[in-house]
Amino acid sequence: MMTRGMTNIVKTTTRLICGVIFIFGIYLVSHGHLTPGGGFAGGTVMAGAFILLVLAFGDDVKHLRKTEEGSSTLENLAILLFLLMGVAGMLFGANVFFKNFLEAGTMGELFSAGVIPFLNILIGIEVAAALFTVFLAFVIFKEEEK
Amino acid sequence: MTAWIPLLVILPLSGAFLIAIFSGMFKRIGGILTPLFMLILTCLGFMFFFRETDVLVYHIGGWELYNGIPVGIHFVVDGLSVLMVAIINLMGFLASFYSVSYIRKFTGEKYYYALFCLMVAGMNGVVLTGDLFNMFIFLEIAVISSYALVAFGIEREELEASFKYQVLGGVASLVILLGIALIYWNTGTLNIADIAIVLKENGDNKLISFVQVLLIAGFGLKAAMIPFHAWLPDAHSSAPSPISAMLSGVLIKAVGVYAIMRLFFNMFTLSYEISMLITVIGAVSMVGGVLLAVGQWDFKRLLAYHSISQMGYVVLGVGMGMVILSVGGSRDVAVLAIAGGLYHMVNHAVFKGLLFLNAGAVEYKTGTRMLREMGGLSNNMPLTSATYFSASMAISGIPPFNGFFSKLLIIIAAVQGGFYLMAILAVVVSIITLASFLKVHRYAFIGFSRFKNKKMFGEAPFGMGLPMVILAVLCLGLSLLIIPFFRDIFLSPAVNTLIHTLDYSQPILGLLP
Numbered sequence: 258m259m260t261r262g263m264t265n266i267v268k269t270t271t272r273l274i275c276g277v278i279f280i281f282g283i284y285l286v287s288h289g290h291l292t293p294g295g296g297f298a299g300g301t302v303m304a305g306a307f308i309l310l311v312l313a314f315g316d317d318v319k320h321l322r323k324t325e326e327g328s329s330t331l332e333n334l335a336i337l338l339f340l341l342m343g344v345a346g347m348l349f350g351a352n353v354f355f356k357n358f359l360e361a362g363t364m365g366e367l368f369s370a371g372v373i374p375f376l377n378i379l380i381g382i383e384v385a386a387a388l389f390t391v392f393l394a395f396v397i398f399k400e401e402e403k
Numbered sequence: 404m405t406a407w408i409p410l411l412v413i414l415p416l417s418g419a420f421l422i423a424i425f426s427g428m429f430k431r432i433g434g435i436l437t438p439l440f441m442l443i444l445t446c447l448g449f450m451f452f453f454r455e456t457d458v459l460v461y462h463i464g465g466w467e468l469y470n471g472i473p474v475g476i477h478f479v480v481d482g483l484s485v486l487m488v489a490i491i492n493l494m495g496f497l498a499s500f501y502s503v504s505y506i507r508k509f510t511g512e513k514y515y516y517a518l519f520c521l522m523v524a525g526m527n528g529v530v531l532t533g534d535l536f537n538m539f540i541f542l543e544i545a546v547i548s549s550y551a552l553v554a555f556g557i558e559r560e561e562l563e564a565s566f567k568y569q570v571l572g573g574v575a576s577l578v579i580l581l582g583i584a585l586i587y588w589n590t591g592t593l594n595i596a597d598i599a600i601v602l603k604e605n606g607d608n609k610l611i612s613f614v615q616v617l618l619i620a621g622f623g624l625k626a627a628m629i630p631f632h633a634w635l636p637d638a639h640s641s642a643p644s645p646i647s648a649m650l651s652g653v654l655i656k657a658v659g660v661y662a663i664m665r666l667f668f669n670m671f672t673l674s675y676e677i678s679m680l681i682t683v684i685g686a687v688s689m690v691g692g693v694l695l696a697v698g699q700w701d702f703k704r705l706l707a708y709h710s711i712s713q714m715g716y717v718v719l720g721v722g723m724g725m726v727i728l729s730v731g732g733s734r735d736v737a738v739l740a741i742a743g744g745l746y747h748m749v750n751h752a753v754f755k756g757l758l759f760l761n762a763g764a765v766e767y768k769t770g771t772r773m774l775r776e777m778g779g780l781s782n783n784m785p786l787t788s789a790t791y792f793s794a795s796m797a798i799s800g801i802p803p804f805n806g807f808f809s810k811l812l813i814i815i816a817a818v819q820g821g822f823y824l825m826a827i828l829a830v831v832v833s834i835i836t837l838a839s840f841l842k843v844h845r846y847a848f849i850g851f852s853r854f855k856n857k858k859m860f861g862e863a864p865f866g867m868g869l870p871m872v873i874l875a876v877l878c879l880g881l882s883l884l885i886i887p888f889f890r891d892i893f894l895s896p897a898v899n900t901l902i903h904t905l906d907y908s909q910p911i912l913g914l915l916p
Contacts (some may be wrong), residue, residue, distance in 0.1 A: 326427075329423075330423075330427070333420045333423040333424045334420075334424060334543065336420055337420040337421065338415055339419070340413065340417055343413070343492055344413060346464075347406075347409070352406065353462065353463070353464065353465040354409040354413070354461070354463050354464070355463050355464045356464060356465050357464070367463065
């Protein structure tokens, strides 16, 4: 029987490490307003976790195409929500586009800085989905060529 | 009215992502939503012509001054940007309306409309923003979507053109970014109004001269001025026709010529050498473009070369104004030269957009762009033929049409300012332009048919006909801008923005919180 993906060693290592990478990505995104990093860096790490999974285990083209559609939609949704956060600033409070309309809180705490953590999370989703979509497009292109 | 300003960016951006999300469920959403949004944007753009105060400033995020430096981004609506916004959105509306019929033969409609909206959002951002780095960001949004749109046909030729465009566009972006970084290093601020104040106090220095040359090269590449024009004929002739109309009609103006005008008039202190450089680049493009165009046999390629030539007129007019201002010459002549340049820019958007839509209609019906294979189309496609006639007369500067008046202004200004060589060149180029469009008329629209299959071609569908008729009417109607009543509403505020160079900073910094 033909097995998909790489060897068992790679698969086992990936299984162990993939979740850790993903959680590290979430950490980078959620602490974006406190520590270096933020939405873009964290999103790249999160995309890395997914890319590792596809590389190690492989997948058939049909399923990959469905995944690509999903991640593409997620990407568009995230950026649209980002825009909506800006518009929300116009509707609440001072009527200014991209106004930070939530309480700023105490500096250095996780729940502070108003809307910035939410914007970071949306950027994280956007970047992760976009990079994963680009990667999938290349994989599908190569699989179709075979 | 200030509260409406960000809508000019929010609407096309949200349109782009809404189309990308929902086109899976509703097939036609792109074709409905894009023209609708563009119509709203056009109305918004024209509304700003009737603003209460001369300059409107919108502070995004409501950031306050930090150590006396404006750190937030703000959008500025003044005479020049409102003129650009009106052109961009009007052409965007007509091109998107035209696309509804035209783009059906392609696959991947949803990407087309999403990218179209993104491109418009980028261009609106470039002309509205008052922040140098933000201008770069919006420029990249507009230009990167245009890379994808040029390659939309995904044939060999389109991909090659898009690749060439990407490489040269990437070099231009790199040069512009380097220039912006050097300005930030030198002045410590990114706000255009604030930089103008700092540069005025610091006086002239070598680094700023270097930055000016970098920015001329960068934005000159985006505007396809002659030493940097290699990408334009390929890119503009390979794109789908409504996109060619957008690229030639507004993109090279918004991200190229507008940026040069805004930065060199309102940010840098005018210097004779740089102004003369810009004038010479304009003159070389004007002459070189038309000489390259006259021998072309590909309809759209010929039009693309004419874009270089006509943008040469715009840069020549504006550049002469800069030279006259920098040597302290007569202000009236400078006003005339700049008004001629801006007027020709508006006119060029209309007639070049129309010519590309004509070429698209011909290609849509006959399937070829080669002039030698056409002939006798005025019998089969009377509407396309008539609108083409109007546009070609406008671009060659035949009296009742708009192109005549703007070229006349430029030539009068050149004579009064002592640029006799430029005046002669402008007249000669206009004659060669007429010759090259009569060639198209002779080979494509009159005479006998040279098509291989002798079948009759019908007229283009209504969706493509209506924008062409509107633009043809505008070709005549824009002549009215020469009348003082209309000129004072549409053109004079833009000229005043440029002529009172450093006054740009005063209202903006004065209005900061």
